[in-house]
Amino acid sequence: MTNCIKMDVTDKIALLTLNRPEKLNALNYETNDRMMELLDLIEDDRSIHAVILTGAGDRAFSAGGDIPEFAKSVRKGADVAIKEFVRRGQGMTARLETFSKPIVAAVNGIAFGGGCEITEAVHLAIASDRAIFAKPEINIGIPPTFGGTQRLPRLAGRKRALELLLTGDTFTPERAYELGLVNKVVPHDDLLSEAYALVHRILRHSPLAAARIITAVTRGINLTIAEGLQAESEQFARMVATDDIHEGLTAWIERRTPYYTAT
Template structure:
């Protein structure tokens, strides 16, 4: 039986691959749970400084939730569907969003529904020119449930997000770039190289500083500016006694002489 989520660590970067290509990497419960376990391991692995998340095969990053499995939960009632499906999916995207190491989505194909919500949640994203995005939940008669009604408006703005959420229409990577869902679009064959180059540009810096920035931004986005500034101050205070800050200042001073 193949592993639902593959992991390969090289040069400080963990490549995490959603591995159900025959199902377009649909997010069944096994895959979500395995992804969470992988992230738990990566979090405490000191050799890992950044994460690249992609999908197996050439067709899909993730086509979204496994509808057959979700339907089975739904037949068992609202409480079961919320427990097994909604809470599991929301916990996954919240975990990715709040991760203290940078997570970069390398969107290699279809990113529909939950696949799009993963892209919304991670810190950075690069799309293949063959990628395609959609918020198709409305076609099933339901809203997105893994955070899509909350994160997409924060990224794209209310009206642009509502157009995508209310129509369910697919949109190309150029549109994803325009609305801030991804950072860049690259030729398909260059996708993982581009993601690694971005990760390398981040991991050359202090991992503690990287983590403090991720925390300040992620928490601050859900607060008013005054509360967000307090989080920023707290993250700075945590860096003051560290060797990372002292070395950074020493390096700057040496260059300025």
């Protein structure tokens, strides 16, 4: 396997870098599979508490799916294309969305197609002022297949999402911020430092509580309010038996900074 995704770990944070800059970090099948493998490794590593995801090079976060590879699957028919392409992409974005440790995308350039869908799926995202976004799948005669027809309307609203999905037009990082795809737009040279600063703000708190919040939000957003409140209650109940809730309460009462052990 080539080094299609680089992983560097510093101070409890794994930096994952999509590493096909000559292909604008297009998501070929190998990259999708490697992402799933690395997320499994990170999930099981108690020393890693969060993830930052970015792209290699100066031009792209990810230009989306690897079209020449995808085209070969299409020529084999719908069943093969769904198995090899759609399920891979949907599985990866679903894994990112429901991952138990916070994931922040640092969108450093082009985020088209699957690159935009990754941005939609992760928990938080910061965009460089050089980033550019698009939902261009309609240009090759398909709908988005990594979750873009479902997550973008939930983030941006139906009509605004449909405009992007039906035109394939590019849009700016400022527009991505207005639509709720990213949390912040920053100068390009500050992108990674801003991403790390955001993660460190999260890591001040209980990693177990962060996981429970992610689970409650991810599950609840697709439920009725009553079902969502039940999911929230269940995630709270899971915290009651942990040391973290007692440390947090005691630290607040004693007016000190809480100390949380590794997950």
